[in-house]
Amino acid sequence: MNYFVKANPSRCIGCRTCLISCVVAHEGKRIFEIDPDGYNFNPRLFMVMTAKVSAPIHCRHCETPACKASCATGAISLRGNVVAVDTNKCIGCKNCLLACPFEAIEIVETGEILPDGSPRRVALKCDLCSGVADSPSCVKVCLTDTLELVTEENLQDSLTRKREDSVTALASLG
Amino acid sequence: MFKTGTETNKIIEVFPVQGRTNDDKACLKGWYGWDFLNDPQILTRRIREPMIRKNGKGSPLEVVSWDEAIKFVADNLLKIKETWGLDSIIGAASARGPGNEPNYLTQKFMRACVGTNNIDHCARICHATSVAGSRQTIGEGAMSLSIPEIEDAEVIFNIGYNAAASHPVVARRIVQAKEKGAFIICADPRVTETSRIAAIHLQLKGGTNLALANAMANVIITEGLEDKEFIKAHTKDFEAYKEIVLDYPPEKVAAIADLDPEAIRKAARKYAGSKHSVILWGMGVTQFSQGVDVVKSLCSLAMLTGNFGRPSTGAGPVRGQNNVQGTCEMGVLPDVFPGYQSVTDPKIREKFAKAWGVNSLPAEVGLQLTRVPEKVVHEKDLAKRIHAYYIFGEDPAQSDPDLAELRESLAQIDFVVCQEIFMNKTTQYADAILPATSWGEHEGVYTSSDRGFQRIRKVIEPEGNLKDDWEIISLVSTAMGYPMSYRNTEEIWTEMIDLCPKFTGATYEKIERQGSVQWPCFNKGPADKGSMYLHKDGYFATPDGIGIFKTAHYHSPIEVENKDYPLTLGTVREVGHYSARTMTGNCRTLRNLEDEPGWVEMAPEDCAALGVSDGELVKVSSKRGQVISRCKKTERVKKGAIYMTYQWWIGACNELTISTLDPVSRTPEYKYCAAKVERIPNQARAWKEVANSYLAIKEKMGIDQKAVSQ
Numbered sequence: 001m002n003y004f005v006k007a008n009p010s011r012c013i014g015c016r017t018c019l020i021s022c023v024v025a026h027e028g029k030r031i032f033e034i035d036p037d038g039y040n041f042n043p044r045l046f047m048v049m050t051a052k053v054s055a056p057i058h059c060r061h062c063e064t065p066a067c068k069a070s071c072a073t074g075a076i077s078l079r080g081n082v083v084a085v086d087t088n089k090c091i092g093c094k095n096c097l098l099a100c101p102f103e104a105i106e107i108v109e110t111g112e113i114l115p116d117g118s119p120r121r122v123a124l125k126c127d128l129c130s131g132v133a134d135s136p137s138c139v140k141v142c143l144t145d146t147l148e149l150v151t152e153e154n155l156q157d158s159l160t161r162k163r164e165d166s167v168t169a170l171a172s173l174g
Numbered sequence: 175m176f177k178t179g180t181e182t183n184k185i186i187e188v189f190p191v192q193g194r195t196n197d198d199k200a201c202l203k204g205w206y207g208w209d210f211l212n213d214p215q216i217l218t219r220r221i222r223e224p225m226i227r228k229n230g231k232g233s234p235l236e237v238v239s240w241d242e243a244i245k246f247v248a249d250n251l252l253k254i255k256e257t258w259g260l261d262s263i264i265g266a267a268s269a270r271g272p273g274n275e276p277n278y279l280t281q282k283f284m285r286a287c288v289g290t291n292n293i294d295h296c297a298r299i300c301h302a303t304s305v306a307g308s309r310q311t312i313g314e315g316a317m318s319l320s321i322p323e324i325e326d327a328e329v330i331f332n333i334g335y336n337a338a339a340s341h342p343v344v345a346r347r348i349v350q351a352k353e354k355g356a357f358i359i360c361a362d363p364r365v366t367e368t369s370r371i372a373a374i375h376l377q378l379k380g381g382t383n384l385a386l387a388n389a390m391a392n393v394i395i396t397e398g399l400e401d402k403e404f405i406k407a408h409t410k411d412f413e414a415y416k417e418i419v420l421d422y423p424p425e426k427v428a429a430i431a432d433l434d435p436e437a438i439r440k441a442a443r444k445y446a447g448s449k450h451s452v453i454l455w456g457m458g459v460t461q462f463s464q465g466v467d468v469v470k471s472l473c474s475l476a477m478l479t480g481n482f483g484r485p486s487t488g489a490g491p492v493r494g495q496n497n498v499q500g501t502c503e504m505g506v507l508p509d510v511f512p513g514y515q516s517v518t519d520p521k522i523r524e525k526f527a528k529a530w531g532v533n534s535l536p537a538e539v540g541l542q543l544t545r546v547p548e549k550v551v552h553e554k555d556l557a558k559r560i561h562a563y564y565i566f567g568e569d570p571a572q573s574d575p576d577l578a579e580l581r582e583s584l585a586q587i588d589f590v591v592c593q594e595i596f597m598n599k600t601t602q603y604a605d606a607i608l609p610a611t612s613w614g615e616h617e618g619v620y621t622s623s624d625r626g627f628q629r630i631r632k633v634i635e636p637e638g639n640l641k642d643d644w645e646i647i648s649l650v651s652t653a654m655g656y657p658m659s660y661r662n663t664e665e666i667w668t669e670m671i672d673l674c675p676k677f678t679g680a681t682y683e684k685i686e687r688q689g690s691v692q693w694p695c696f697n698k699g700p701a702d703k704g705s706m707y708l709h710k711d712g713y714f715a716t717p718d719g720i721g722i723f724k725t726a727h728y729h730s731p732i733e734v735e736n737k738d739y740p741l742t743l744g745t746v747r748e749v750g751h752y753s754a755r756t757m758t759g760n761c762r763t764l765r766n767l768e769d770e771p772g773w774v775e776m777a778p779e780d781c782a783a784l785g786v787s788d789g790e791l792v793k794v795s796s797k798r799g800q801v802i803s804r805c806k807k808t809e810r811v812k813k814g815a816i817y818m819t820y821q822w823w824i825g826a827c828n829e830l831t832i833s834t835l836d837p838v839s840r841t842p843e844y845k846y847c848a849a850k851v852e853r854i855p856n857q858a859r860a861w862k863e864v865a866n867s868y869l870a871i872k873e874k875m876g877i878d879q880k881a882v883s884q
Contacts, residue, residue, distance in 0.1 A: 010352070013338035013345045013367040015749050017202035020763040024206070029186065031762060032209045036216045041766035051365050051809035143199050144346045 001152040002061035003081040003128055005045075005136050011146040014054035018138035018147060019043035025129050025137035042108040044126045045138060055146070056138070059083060059104040059126040067096035067105060067125075075123070081151075082130050090122040097123065183634050184212055185614070194690045195321040195622055201342035202750055202767075203758065210596075210760035211614050211634060217759035217823070218597045218875035221609040222638030235607065240641070240649070247606050248653035250589045254562045255288060260536065264292035264560050266543050267506040268567025268643075269498035270753060271595065272610070273618025273630055275666040276643035277497075277504040278512055279658065280566055283647050286530040287656035291517050291540030292560075295506045296568055296753075297498050298543050299575075303460035303839040304491035305502055307469025311724050312477070313715030315514070316499060318488035318708040319452060320624040320692065325350045326486040327452040331445050332360045333472070334383060334458020334845075335492060338367035339747040341623075344492055348454075357448075359441045361386055362458060363744070364775075364817065365810035374441050380744055380815055381731040381846045382431035384464055386438065387471035388725055389427035391419040393442035394478055400446070401480030408712035408721055409477050415723035422728070430728070432812075446479045453481075454490040461745075461844040465836045467726035474723045482721070483712040493623040495753060500621030503677070503693075504670070508540030513674025529673055532656075542840040544574065547833065550583040562589040566643065567610070569754035571599035573820065575831040575842040576798050593646055596756035597875040599823070610643045611636045612757075618663045619685065625705070626690040627680050680704065731846035732834040739796060739848035741780065741816050745827050748772070748819040755821035771864050772822035773806040774851065777813040781805060786853050791860040793852040794818070799829035802854070802864060816849060824867045 022043040024031065031039045045056045061083045068076040068083060075089035076096060085096075087110065097105050105125040112120040128149070129136045139147045148154075185208050190200035213220040224243035225235040238246070254262055265288075267280040277295070284293040297305065305315030312318070324330070324347040337345035345367060352358055352371050360372035361383070369375040378386055394400050395416055405412050424435035445451050453476055459468050473489050481487045493499045505512035515522045523535045541549060541560070549560045563584070574580045584590060584603035592604040595612045615636040619627050641649075644666060648658035660666050664682045671677045679695035679702045688703060695704035714721040735742050750764040758764045774794050776786075786792055788807040793800055794816070803818060803825035811817060818827035832847040854860045872879065 010371055011349050013342060013349065015202055015338065015342050015345075016767055017205060017342075020202060020206050020767060023763065023766070032186075032212070033184075036214045036762045036765070041763070049810075052370065054367060054370065141200075141202075141205055143201055143342050144349050 001081070001155070002063060002078070002083060003149060003151050004061045005058045005126065005128065005139060006148050006150045007055040007058070008146050008148070009053045009055040011144045012054045012056070013144055014047060014049050015143065016047050017141045017143060018045060018056050019047060021137040021141040025132045040109060040111050042106075042124055044124055046104070046106070057102055057104050058138075060102055061126075061128070066099040066101065070095040070099035080130065082128050084127055084130070085123050085125060087122045092121040092123065094123070183637070185209075185633060193628070194626060195624065196343050197322070199343065199346065202764065203752060206763045207752065207758055207761050208614065209762055210757045211612060214760055214762060215872075215877045216762070216765055217872070218756055219877050220596060220638070221594055221601075221607055222640065224609060224639065225607040227605050231605065235604075240639070243606060243608060244649045244653050247591055247608070247650055250605070251288070251562055251564070251650075252654055254589055258557065258559070258561045260289040261292055261541070262559065262561040263288050263290060263564065264294070264541055264543065264546065264562070265564040266566065266568045266570065267293065267295045267501060269296050269495040269501040270567050271613035272567055272643040273497060273616070273620055273663070274500040274504050274670070275618050275663040276566075276647060277501050277506050278666060278670045279644050279647045281505045281512070282530060283651045283656070283658070285511075285526075285535050286532045287651045287654050289536055291508045291536045291538060293506055293540060294508055294543040295498075295501045296495065296573065297502050297507070298840060299461075299573060299842055299844070300457055300494045301460055301491055301498065302507070302542075303465035303836055303841045304455070304469050305507075306839040307466040308473055308489065308491065309514070311470050311473040311722050312482070312489065312709060313717075313721075314708055315491075315502065316708070317490045317492065317624045318482060319486065319490055320626075320706050321347055321622070323486040323707065324348060324452060324454070324490070325354060327351050327356050327450050328448040328486075329445055329451040330356050330358045331441070331451065331453045332358060332362075332368050332372070333386075333453065333455050334362065334460075335454050335456035336362065336364075336366045336368065336458070336747060337454070337492070339749045340456055340494065341492060342749065357444050359444065363812060363815060364746075374437055374444070376433055376437060376441060377812065378431040378433055379812075380742055381462060382427075382728070383459055383462065383468045384471055384726065385422060385427045385430045385728040386433070387468060387475060388419045388422035388728065389424050389438050390442040390445060391415070391471070391475055391478055391725070392422045393424060393439050394446045395419060397443070399443065400478050404480030404712060405478065408714065409723055410720050411723045415474055415725055418725050418727060445475070449480060449484065450486045451476070451479060451481045452487060452490060454492055456492055457494065458845060460491070460839075460841055462846065463732050463834050463836050463843045464726070464729060465841055466838040471725040473721075474725055477721045477723060480712070482709045482714070483707075485707060488707060488709070497620040499623050499625065500619070500627075503621055508542055511673075512670055513676055515674070526673065529669075543570070544833070544835055544840045544842055546570075547576075547579045547583045550586050551579060560587060562591075563587050564591045564593075565600055566593040567595075569598040569600045569756065571603065572754040572823065572826065572828065575828055575844060576833040577826060577828045578799055579833060593643060596760070598754060598756050602874065608646050609638065609640045610646060611640050615640070616642050619667060622690070625692045627677075627685050627693070628690045629682070629685055732843060733832050733847045735814065735848045739850045741814055741849050741851060743794070743796065743827065743830060743847050743849035744815065744817050744845040745820045745831060746817045748821060751819070751821045753821065755823070759821070770822055770868055771801075771803050771825035772819055774803040774825070775806045775808050775811050775817040776851065777811050777815070778807055778809060779813040780816070780851070781807045784851055784853055786851070791854050791857055791864065793854055794827075794830065794849060795852070796830035796832075796847055796849045798832070801825050801827065801829050802860060805851075816851060820844075823871050824864055
């Protein structure tokens with residue numbers, strides 16, 4: 001099963017520490033040393049705040065990813081437990097954006113300049129920090145423990161617990 | 175908490191530590207709010223050398239030696255003191271990086287060396303209201319409970335306090351409390367993260383807090399829910415209080431505050447229904463012209479229901495800046511010495527005079543910093559004016575209300591000293607700039623909002639010709655004929671605690687060993703670990719131990735919406751930015767999250783009426799000025815009310831705010847003035863103006879644009 005980061009909106013305080021942690025993880029700590037305008041601030045998760053809800057939106061790393069199916073260049077693939085975008089192959093066609101049911105993908109500037117002088121744009125989304133950190137950075141920094149990495153194991157545990165709770169509740173009804 | 179590179183002398187990694195209030199966690203400013211130390215010159219630049227205007231006002235700032243700068247400051251202050259008298263000088267100290275020890279020295283300098291009680295700090299513009307209101311009712315101007323205790327409250331009455339934006343670490347405790355089953359009542363004109371998880375959201379009209387607090391007391395008394403035993407044993411003046419609140423039935427208040435009377439009743443019953451009810455408040459209570467009355471009414475509400483003197487109960491004014499609690503405690507207020515000991519008490523004056531080696535100390539309460547304009551631009555008699563302003567770690571030209579009036583005052587004051595780490599809006603008016611070390615570059619003690627003394631440590635060596643704040647103050651004082659000589663912050667701390675009975679037990683050694691010591695802590699021995707909560711068993715900190723019921727009749731804010739300015743403007747907080755933003759505005763990622771020109775939160779109905787959309791630049795104005803900001807269309811605010819945060823330099827909302835003050839605490843009414851928003855047809859040109867303004871600011875702040883872009 002693919003893993004994903006789940007947000008609990010009743011714990012989220014909308015502080016967006018997770019957004020910064022995502023950029024720091026992917027750009028590296030060098031950003032605190034270099035020219036303040038020498039990197040792109042492109043978080044791979046998005047904060048949603050309405051009158052009723054606050055929570056970040058991440059890629060769900062679907063089992064049958066609509067983004068992968070829609071990709072014109074084969075840039076989206078399954079790598080381990082992660083649905084990943086190969087930015088070298090991505091041409092920024094936006095099919096994945098339209099296909100994603102969670103609006104968890106964005107087209108961003110990479111900082112590279114194309115031969116015609118225009119900035120290169122590619123699809124960007126959560127990669128669960130694979131290759132850049134041991135575990136998702138957003139989960140690590142979250143002050144209120146809003147975020148949780150859902151793996152096959154802990155999902156199973158949670159389901160088992162919930163089923164047991166329901167049976168207990170039913171039993172108490174007599 | 176910080177891992178530093180010993181070779182590079184820079185912080186390279188952050189690890190939150192297990193502390194009493196943060197509990198192994200850090201907020202975004204903890205994780206990412208430190209790279210300003212490396213001076214990235216995003217908004218402004220670090221000051222590395224002493225500078226003075228040798229040839230008077232209007233002449234350029236010139237880099238000089240410390241000896242020359244100290245002599246220049248001392249000579250000018252002495253000259254002003256001789257010409258215009260002791261009270262022509264005022265000092266403002268810092269609730270931010272410096273820590274308690276330099277603040278203690280600053281008030282000692284003003285009182286013992288200059289000879290005036292004109293010493294104040296930014297508590298004046300935030301929680302001075304809470305200090306005044308709480309001391310008049312329960313005797314102590316601090317949170318009665320501790321931050322960790324919030325988790326175990328059964329009822330939280332959260333009024334005018336947006337923890338998620340102001341103190342994420344406290345917001346976490348509120349979330350935990352909710353999960354442990356707390357019933358949350360949130361009184362706030364906006365939807366906040368707290369109101370979202372509240373069982374009752376009293377979305378009142380701005381400026382009606384007192385009517386609501388009185389109405390809750392009205393319900394409690396008329397329904398017989400008050401704690402009669404507690405009232406009898408521990409309080410006085412209940413009858414006078416009752417007489418006032420009986421005038422505020424829920425129906426009447428519902429009409430004033432735009433609320434449902436049944437919701438007020440339900441909230442009051444719930445609040446009175448537990449002995450673990452906690453009130454938390456912030457600037458939404460204190461920054462009104464009737465703020466002190468609201469604080470008194472809230473403290474009375476807690477007394478009315480017997481909610482004092484046990485764990486997880488009481489009154490919680492959650493303080494704004496990292497060390498604003500401490501700066502109050504150090505006596506950086508015009509009416510009290512360190513430890514809240516009154517300047518009008520001859521015995522206290524004698525004690526301090528003896529300890530400080532002077533014959534006498536000034537007996538009159540000094541001037542509050544919000545009254546500087548009154549004593550400069552509005553004072554015709556030169557002999558009664560303020561002629562020198564010693565500003566230590568503050569930026570009044572950004573943080574005070576009605577900035578045009580404030581700038582005019584700074585320009586007219588004969589001699590302005592800034593003891594600072596960054597160039598800021600106020601240093602533009604400085605005749606002398608004394609460069610200090612920052613947080614992270616020096617030792618000391620901060621006091622957390624819940625009375626907890628904790629050590630701060632030097633993690634990197636300061637670069638440049640800087641000095642510790644306490645050293646600078648000592649040099650100026652010595653040059654003015656009142657010698658001060660200390661080897662380190664611990665010596666200063668020891669002198670202070672020995673003069674303040676409530677702090678005497680909090681030695682460096684004990685703070686170090688325990689991690690934190692909460693006052694009162696009377697004895698130096700290990701048995702006295704300090705106090706988790708105040709007013710134990712209902713014995714208040716008033717002289718006779720009895721709590722005093724107080725409230726007042728409600729009146730509306732001073733400048734209300736009208737035909738020309740049909741909206742109400744309140745100033746609020748941005749979670750990633752701190753204070754006047756010289757520090758966080760120079761942190762790369764916090765700047766990425768939010769930057770100029772900031773936002774003006776507007777209700778969708780108001781956006782539609784004006785034809786403006788989310789993200790569009792708009793002109794916001796009041797009788798006092800106008801600024802450019804970006805429209806943030808949000809269902810979280812009510813129609814007719816707009817909100818801006820105060821740390822933007824282009825979208826500076828304090829150009830618009832009113833300098834009307836609470837008559838007791840002299841705190842400005844930042845939360846309410848009349849304003850209007852106008853559409854800007856040519857957006858492209860407006861964005862260009864914003865970009866140009868930002869460049870101009872950077873240039874003014876001394877940033878070398880070429881060096882930065884390379």
